[in-house]
Amino acid sequence: MSIQTIAWKRDRIKIIDQTRLPNELRYTYIKDVRQLFQAIRSMKIRGAPALAAAGALGVVLAAHQSRLRSKTQFRRQLKRVIEYLGSCRPTAVNLFWGLGRMQEVLDKNRDKSPDVLKSFLLIEARQIIEQDRIACRKMAKAGSRLIKNGDKILTICNAGILATIDYGTALGVIYQAKRAGKRFSVFACETRPLLQGARLTTWELKKKGVSVRLICDSLAATLMRKKQITKVLVGADRIARNGDVANKVGTYNLAVLANWHGIPFYVVAPLSSFDRQIKTGKDIPIEQRSPLEVTHNLFKCSIAPRGVKVLNPAFDVTPNQLITAIVTEKGLFYRDSILQGQLLRQSENGSYANRRSVP
Amino acid sequence: MSIQTIAWKRDRIKIIDQTRLPNELRYTYIKDVRQLFQAIRSMKIRGAPALAAAGALGVVLAAHQSRLRSKTQFRRQLKRVIEYLGSCRPTAVNLFWGLGRMQEVLDKNRDKSPDVLKSFLLIEARQIIEQDRIACRKMAKAGSRLIKNGDKILTICNAGILATIDYGTALGVIYQAKRAGKRFSVFACETRPLLQGARLTTWELKKKGVSVRLICDSLAATLMRKKQITKVLVGADRIARNGDVANKVGTYNLAVLANWHGIPFYVVAPLSSFDRQIKTGKDIPIEQRSPLEVTHNLFKCSIAPRGVKVLNPAFDVTPNQLITAIVTEKGLFYRDSILQGQLLRQSENGSYANRRSVP
Numbered sequence: 156m157s158i159q160t161i162a163w164k165r166d167r168i169k170i171i172d173q174t175r176l177p178n179e180l181r182y183t184y185i186k187d188v189r190q191l192f193q194a195i196r197s198m199k200i201r202g203a204p205a206l207a208a209a210g211a212l213g214v215v216l217a218a219h220q221s222r223l224r225s226k227t228q229f230r231r232q233l234k235r236v237i238e239y240l241g242s243c244r245p246t247a248v249n250l251f252w253g254l255g256r257m258q259e260v261l262d263k264n265r266d267k268s269p270d271v272l273k274s275f276l277l278i279e280a281r282q283i284i285e286q287d288r289i290a291c292r293k294m295a296k297a298g299s300r301l302i303k304n305g306d307k308i309l310t311i312c313n314a315g316i317l318a319t320i321d322y323g324t325a326l327g328v329i330y331q332a333k334r335a336g337k338r339f340s341v342f343a344c345e346t347r348p349l350l351q352g353a354r355l356t357t358w359e360l361k362k363k364g365v366s367v368r369l370i371c372d373s374l375a376a377t378l379m380r381k382k383q384i385t386k387v388l389v390g391a392d393r394i395a396r397n398g399d400v401a402n403k404v405g406t407y408n409l410a411v412l413a414n415w416h417g418i419p420f421y422v423v424a425p426l427s428s429f430d431r432q433i434k435t436g437k438d439i440p441i442e443q444r445s446p447l448e449v450t451h452n453l454f455k456c457s458i459a460p461r462g463v464k465v466l467n468p469a470f471d472v473t474p475n476q477l478i479t480a481i482v483t484e485k486g487l488f489y490r491d492s493i494l495q496g497q498l499l500r501q502s503e504n505g506s507y508a509n510r511r512s513v514p
Numbered sequence: 515m516s517i518q519t520i521a522w523k524r525d526r527i528k529i530i531d532q533t534r535l536p537n538e539l540r541y542t543y544i545k546d547v548r549q550l551f552q553a554i555r556s557m558k559i560r561g562a563p564a565l566a567a568a569g570a571l572g573v574v575l576a577a578h579q580s581r582l583r584s585k586t587q588f589r590r591q592l593k594r595v596i597e598y599l600g601s602c603r604p605t606a607v608n609l610f611w612g613l614g615r616m617q618e619v620l621d622k623n624r625d626k627s628p629d630v631l632k633s634f635l636l637i638e639a640r641q642i643i644e645q646d647r648i649a650c651r652k653m654a655k656a657g658s659r660l661i662k663n664g665d666k667i668l669t670i671c672n673a674g675i676l677a678t679i680d681y682g683t684a685l686g687v688i689y690q691a692k693r694a695g696k697r698f699s700v701f702a703c704e705t706r707p708l709l710q711g712a713r714l715t716t717w718e719l720k721k722k723g724v725s726v727r728l729i730c731d732s733l734a735a736t737l738m739r740k741k742q743i744t745k746v747l748v749g750a751d752r753i754a755r756n757g758d759v760a761n762k763v764g765t766y767n768l769a770v771l772a773n774w775h776g777i778p779f780y781v782v783a784p785l786s787s788f789d790r791q792i793k794t795g796k797d798i799p800i801e802q803r804s805p806l807e808v809t810h811n812l813f814k815c816s817i818a819p820r821g822v823k824v825l826n827p828a829f830d831v832t833p834n835q836l837i838t839a840i841v842t843e844k845g846l847f848y849r850d851s852i853l854q855g856q857l858l859r860q861s862e863n864g865s866y867a868n869r870r871s872v873p
Contacts, residue, residue: 177819347730371706373764405732460536
């Protein structure tokens with residue numbers, strides 16, 4: 156079975172509408188940038204690496220639809236599109252990274268006509284997509300060595316095919332380990348409030364034939380105490396220079412619990428999730444989302460009294476001390492190596508990586 | 515506003531149907547023991563102390579409806595009722611404690627006619643109810659001294675009016691502190707899967723004018739890290755002799771987090787939640803509930819793929835090391851005093867408490 160999270164098809168962006176999963180696998184076409192903005196904000200397309208592609212393809216889409224012949228006007232128009240898409244969700248740095256790469260194409264080719272730029276932008280977007288595919292495979296290989304027979308792996312949110320171009324980050328490691336013939340099982344935290352674990356991760360893992368059990372987020376502690384979890388694997392939305400990791404709310408919870416129970420805790424993320432401009436996790440902007448996600452379920456029925464005050468940040472920050480290692484396409488980085496700047500240097504060497512980011 | 519969780523009215527048991535909250539405050543009458551069994555199992559009535567009353571009133575109801583004239587047959591019939599109701603939910607010991615007290619009335623009055631026994635049983639049930647009311651007030655007084663101006667109190671599930679006869683255990687402390695003019699605020703964990711925190715605790719606290727904010731269970735860790743929680747207050751379903759506490763799943767999670775972040779963690783529970791026959795938390799039976807509670811929300815829409823494997827224990831166990839103190843109607847018990855047997859001795863002195871329990 157092939158799952159195609161996002162692609163450029165028939166001059167439009169084709170995505171899976173992830174809000175309809177697991178009940179329905181429906182592909183949908185994004186016709187303009189405004190629709191893309193809504194699709195990202197409403198989580199039809201989500202997952203940090205997938206958002207890099209979504210942002211880049213959004214610029215391609217806008218370029219494609221532009222009728223402007225003037226180089227300056229064309230560039231100005233696309234600059235506004237990049238700013239617009241960059242305002243969509245604040246935490247995952249990959250969105251800004253993808254947009255930044257498109258901006259760089261525009262900046263480096265000021266002498267080129269809109270038509271030439273259109274094809275350059277499409278080439279760049281396709282490169283982003285291809286690089287994500289390769290990065291996922293490399294992370295999977297590097298990470299799968301960590302998985303032992305008999306492992307019971309806990310994950311949160313969805314760091315799989317649906318969060319990337321294909322294969323996934325944390326779940327990519329799991330797919331690779333399965334491919335290598337290892338025997339293990341997975342526990343998926345349901346991941347309140349939007350239930351990406353319950354809806355997306357279990358769906359993916361079942362499709363791929365991986366043994367998975369669904370749990371409420373708060374059960375993780377008990378399973379760890381009973382030695383029913385041997386490793387925690389999560390993705391990342393942004394990694395600060397010191398290795399602090401922003402990821403789906405509940406990740407920090409698991410990191411504290413893993414540390415308390417002596418269980419290794421791994422973050423799996425491409426270098427495009429690394430933000431050279433952010434010193435520590437404290438500086439990572441955390442998206443605050445609608446209280447309705449908590450008080451009303453996805454199907455619009457009320458589960459809390461009208462008007463109750465709600466806190467609903469979409470992400471949290473896990474400090475580097477709680478992270479055993481970060482698995483990237485350049486291999487594993489342990490805390491000491493991160494603090495010594497090795498992740499920083501790798502991100503400098505990585506082509507285009509983090510040369511600029513859109514605020 | 516008065517909320518009456520459970521009462522004996524017009525020869526029937528009157529309860530609030532808690533599965534309809536917060537959308538509707540509906541009182542319903544329980545007409546027979548089978549209906550009571552279903553009401554307890556489906557959580558129309560829940561909360562450890564309230565279940566003591568529910569069990570006792572169930573025996574009163576059965577006695578009331580019995581047409582048997584023979585003392586032996588009448589006693590045998592009620593014994594079966596007690597066993598039947600005792601098989602309803604396994605974790606909260608208060609149910610067995612309430613039923614045990616009814617059994618004791620039967621055992622002590624073998625020479626009495628069914629008619630006399632009926633009135634004795636009703637008197638005993640009313641005493642259980644009245645004692646719970648008094649115990650809640652005493653716990654509230656003892657516990658409210660712990661609350662300081664500016665406190666930010668985290669709680670899980672519902673340990674309030676709706677879990678007791680009135681006033682509550684953990685929330686009783688909060689009501690009493692408010693009454694005493696203290697200024698503080700409350701964070702309510704939504705408490706997956708059945709959302710007692712979102713549906714019941716916020717509803718109660720809002721009605722009582724207590725400032726409350728609703729959070730997803732997994733956000734607690736972040737709030738603690740940001741020093742937005744200063745105390746954790748929870749109820750209990752069963753307390754072992756060594757002070758290990760079984761309570762709603764997610765409680766152990768909060769206890770580890772509180773310890774990690776240096777935040778005091780208090781359990782508020784009447785002595786009827788103390789089980790002298792259980793040595794440590796490991797021996798407390800934990801109810802496993804339907805996967806549908808996790809995969810389908812209360813309103814029957816699917817939120818996970820069909821057939822996904824689910825773990826859904828309703829409770830977890832918090833080891834005594836993680837508990838700052840247990841607040842009871844006899845005052846506060848710190849870990850050392852519990853290990854020295856002081857809670858055990860108090861439960862021996864408590865009238866009827868734990869003299870017997872129905873397995």
